[in-house]
Amino acid sequence: MTANQFSCEGIELTLFRYPKQQESNLQAWDAADEHLIKHIIESSQIESSQIESSKSPVNTAIINDNFGALQCGLVAIEPSWPLFVETDAKTSLLGAELNLAANQLPSDNIQRFHSRELLPDTLQLVLMKLPKNLSYFAHQLQRLSQVLPKGTQVLIGAKAKTINKAILALIEKNLGAANASLTWKKTRIITCVADGNKRPLAQAVTWPVEAFNLNISNLSNVFAANKLDIGARIMLDNLPEGEFNNIIDLGCGNGILGLRAAQVYPKANIHFVDDSEMAVASSRHNWQANGLAPNQAQFHWDDCLTHLDEDLVADLVLCNPPFHQGEAITDHIAWQMFLDARKRLAPGGMLQVVGNRHLAYHVKLKRLFKNCNTVASNGKFLILQAIK
Ligand SMILES: C[S@@+](CC[C@H](N)C(=O)[O-])C[C@H]1O[C@@H](n2cnc3c(N)ncnc32)[C@H](O)[C@@H]1O
Incomplete structure (x- = not known):
């Protein structure tokens, strides 16, 4: 069996991660997906x-x-x-569309929702994978509590080692009583029955960045939940000198790099881009809450710069890249970000990147741009600049 062949209870599929061409033999699914499908097929409700x-x-x-x-x-x-499919990640939405098409499966009966849109109140069953971020998980359960009729079953698939009393208590607190199945392929399924009581939704977490007179607010699935990332901090202290007119904050998270760029280059137009819809929403909120000029920012929910307007040409791209996709440690997103940045930069435009020294981004940047300068370092992190 190859890394793409999914086979479970007589269902045969070819499934790819997104983007499809990433150099990896990681699978697009895990045993908890198989367990959920097996459970659905075997269960008495939906045989x-x-x-x-x-x-x-x-x-x-x-x-x-x-x-x-x-x-x-x-x-x-x-x-x-x-x-009724809910996701915060654009890559997940694009990956699902790709896989449905690759398996000639129709999507006519699929309605898609991002992570801030409420699902309908006509649901009769929920299938869910346990996310790594438990604050986000609690928020998702609270959102479900707002719409699920009493008695609705919610099946949550997860690695057995991640399930413990605290997780069951968290589910009970936010949605309804829960218990876990026996282990199968090192995974378990938690069955929760919604109790019909609506929970209040967790509020965004807000914290100040005093050095720059900014207030930052993060929705539950946004990177750097309650304090400034160390890499971001070094980037903020080392923004390039000069005049820039079109700046992209690539992988913007709460938007901290773009917000500071707006202070340093007040004439610039800033594009905030992230795979996480909550990140884009937080950046937009933070832009407004910090009183920045309403017509100088654009916000894009996208996989790197894939769907941005063809005409968009930047003279500066700021990037603090992710080094994992879900649970998988990978540098393919950083690589795609650098490729996309090179494509969108005007000749002479600059990509400035912060990264952990051991990630060796300078090797990638030299390969792509034929130049790369280290402009600051603190032992652990490097600030790198490449010019197109
Ligand atoms: C290390 S965080 C940096 C966040 C913020 N710029 C900062 O410095 O605090 C990386 C960001 O990249 C985003 N990201 C991950 N994959 C992405 C993709 N394919 N396209 C766009 N953004 C992505 C993540 O959601 C996350 O917000």
């Missing part, structure tokens, strides 16, 4: 025979489906399955 006879599977929400394995699995069981 495959029942599905075949009634042809009307229940309204089902799918949350945190990395690259669409759950969507593809359910649509492969029954193409008319009404699915």
Whole structure:
């Protein structure tokens, strides 16, 4: 079996991570996806025979489906399955669309929601993968508590080693009583039954960056939850001198780099871009809350710079790249960010990157730009500049 061949309970799929061409043999799904699909097929509520006879599977929400394995699995069981898919990551949305198409599966009955849109109140079942960020998980459960009728089953797939009493208590506190299945392939499924009580939603966490007179507010799935990232701090202390008119904050998180850029280069137009919808929303909020000029910022929910307007040409790209995708440690996103930055920069334009020394970004930048200068370092982090 290759890294792309998914096979579970008679369902055969070819599944890719997104972007598809990344150099990795990591899978686009994990055993918890298989466990959830196996559970669905075996469960008494939605047996495959029942599905075949009634042809009307229940309204089902799918949350945190990395690259669409759950969507593809359910649509492969029954193409008319009404699915309500919630994700914060654009790459997850694009990956699911890619995988549905690659397996010739229809998406007509799939409705998509980002992480701040409320799901409908007509759901009868929820399938969910446990995210790494537990504050975000609690927030997702609170959001579900606002819409799920009492008695709705929520099935949460996760690695067995991540499930403990504290997780079950967190689920009970935010949605309803929960218990975990036996272990299968080192994963377990938590079954929660919504108790019908609406919980208040967690508020964004707000903290000051006194040195720059900025207030930063982070929604629950945004990087650097309650304090400035160390890499970002060094970047803020070393912004390049000069005049810049079009700046991209690539992988903006809460927007800290772009906000500071707006102070340092007051005439510049700033583009904030992130894979996380909550990050883009936080950047927009922070721009407004810090009283910056409303018409000098644009906000993009995107995978790197893939879908930005063709005409957009930048003279400075600021980037503090991620070095993981979900649970997988990978440098392919950084590589794509550097490639996209080179494509969007005007001749003479600058990409400035902060990174942990051991990530060796200077090797990548030299390969791409044929030049790379270290403009600051503190032992652990480097600030690198490459000119197009
Ligand atoms: C290390 S954080 C930096 C955040 C912020 N710029 C800072 O310095 O605090 C990396 C950011 O890249 C975003 N990211 C990850 N994959 C991405 C992708 N494919 N396209 C755009 N942004 C991505 C993450 O959501 C995260 O906000």
